[in-house]
Structures are given as C-alpha cells and as structure tokens.
Amino acid sequence: MARFDLQTVETGDAGGSAQTDILFEMGIMYATGRDCAIDLVAAHKWFNIAAIKGCDRAAELRAELGKTMSKIDLATALREAREWMTAH
Template sequence: MGTAWNNEYRAMPATAADFTAEDMFVAECLAAAAQGDCSAYFDLGVAFSTGSHGATCDLIEAHKWFNLAAVAGFEEANTCRSEVADDMTAREISEAQRRAREWLAASNRKAA
C-alpha cells in the first residue's frame, strides 16, 4: 500500500482507513483490470478522463484505458477514446498507445 504521515511527520504504513471510498474504487478497478475485466478498463478511462473517484485527470492514462476497453470489445470506449484524443497532442496519443501495448504484453506474459 502507500504511506500515511502521522502528526509528527513520520512515515507510518498506510491502512485501509487512510483511503476514501473513491480511492478504493480506483484500486478495485485496477485489480479487476489485472484480471482482464473490460468494464474496469472503461471505468478507469472515465476516472482518469474526468479526474473522478480519487484519480487525477490524466488524458494519457484515460486514453490507454479506453483503448484497452475498445480492444476488449467495450463499444462505448471507442467514442470516449476519440473524445479524449481531441484534447491530446500526437506525442501524448503515442505515449498512451505505448502504455496500452505494455499492459497487454504484461497481461499476456501472466497468462502464459
């Protein structure tokens, strides 16, 4: 997990109580995504594209997750990926695609 800071500013191991329900949503989606859940891919895309559920707004990550959802057959992801791409540079889109390929390659290695 992460690290929580106490009143004396010493690092303490983070506990579940240190995280909000929004933080847990992203963590749960990441766990489901690791199992290949395409709806979790889509939910992560939404969270990163809107900066909701404890995620920061990150269009590269949003594009990556929408791309993975689209590849997995989640129909609405294509539209969302295109909308996010409208606000991105070519370099950012390239980075998002690279991250999506890395995720797929890592997933394929785990499955083998």
C-alpha cells in the same frame, strides 16, 4: 479537454465482461478526475484497452479524447496500452 457526460456513461453497459467494465471505468476515472488527478494519457490508455476488449463506448470516448491530445501524449498512451496488453 474532452468533456464526458457522466450520467450517460454511468447508466449504460460499458462492455460486457466484468474486466472490460473495470477497464472502461478506469478510463472514466482518469478522464474526469474521479478520486484522482485528471490524466488524459492514462484515460486514453484504459479506453483503448477496453475498446480492444470489445467496449464500443470506450472506443467512442477514446476517439473523442484523442482529438484533444498532442501527438506526443497520444503516442505515449498508445505505447502504454500496448505494453499493458503484452504484459496481461
């Protein structure tokens, strides 16, 4: 499982827009299990969406997380991100 330095994450600007910051925080929430169970598929999905919206830190964490995931989980996360982007 990927490890994230929450102190570093929480002190920096995640993206730029409020929406991007919220999407990035969703990724952090699922990656670390903050107020929920750890869900790496959901974390990758939200990091991917935040990265598409311009968050460089989300792109870095998405890449780090992707290295630890199975091909099936990675494909699921990518599909879910694509479906979310299509719907929103």
